[in-house]
Amino acid sequence: MTIDWAAFTPWSALAGGVLIGLAAALFLLVNGRIAGISGIVGGLLTPSRGDVAWRVAFVAGMVGAPLVWLAVTSLPAIRIEAGYPMLIAAGLIVGISTRYGAGCTSGHGVCGISRLSPRSLVATVAFMATGFGTVYVLRHMIGG
Amino acid sequence: MLLTLVSALVVxxxxxTGLLxxxxxxxxxxxxxLDLAGHWDPSLALVMVGAIxxxxxxxxxxxxxxxxxLGDPLRVPTRNDxxxxxxxxxxxxGIGWGMAGFCPGPALVALGAGELKAMVFVVAMLAGMGLFELIERARQA
Known part of the structure; x- marks a missing residue:
């Protein structure tokens, strides 16, 4: 392992992290809910009365964030290396797995660890491990 | 009711914005x-530290x-198993995350930034979530 100091952005990473944590905090204390993106989006597929509008509002905020950003300044770089077949396969896997695993990076990784949930701790270690493993296989065994 | 919607939108x-x-x-x-064996960028560890x-x-x-x-009940998960x-x-x-570098939140934000590839990912993700619901419904039937 070599650390890529040129790519390392500690301050924006911390600042962005604090904003994400603040969002999770507000959602908990004002809306009484966990800010878990896969759960919020997944719940839209089985709509029940009174349970749709807040989900739509949250997703609209997420999707709208770059538009608000653009009103102030230009967007940071978003580079997506993966081709379309890979994106489709990845999307399908992320969709089905996050529902079975009851969470993703936000619900388990941020909120779950913040409330010291054993389930979320195990889940986060598990998805980090296969995340690292998958990139290793794709970049250094197949692509290397 | 309206306040919770405004709050959800603002959150x-x-x-x-935090993801951006x-x-x-x-x-x-x-x-x-995620590329530990290559030129590793530790930044995201600090995102987690700041957020947590x-x-x-x-x-x-x-x-x-x-x-x-606002006086509504707090819905915090209770499962421990x-x-x-x-x-x-x-x-x-983790496998899906490592394949494209997208998890659900960032994919929604990149979609909002007008990235076609993010839209394809989000549509596939919704299909995967729909598949989960179909499988679960079939199991319970």
């Missing part, structure tokens, strides 16, 4: 973090309350 905006500021909305950056340190305070506060600031579904789901999620 979504703050969350999305932190670099997590950029799959290249995420894959740079901030949210931790809120969960401490919430543990002493039964209702939200670690089962095969949780484990397999999390393991699978």
């Amino acid at each position: 979504g905006l703050i969350f999305g 500021v932190s670099g997590m909305a950029n799959p290249e950056k995420v894959l740079g973090f 340190a901030t949210a931790f305070v809120a969960f401490r506060l919430a543990s002493r309350r039964e209702r939200t600031f 670690i089962d095969g579904r949780l484990l397999l789901g999390a393991l699978g999620f």
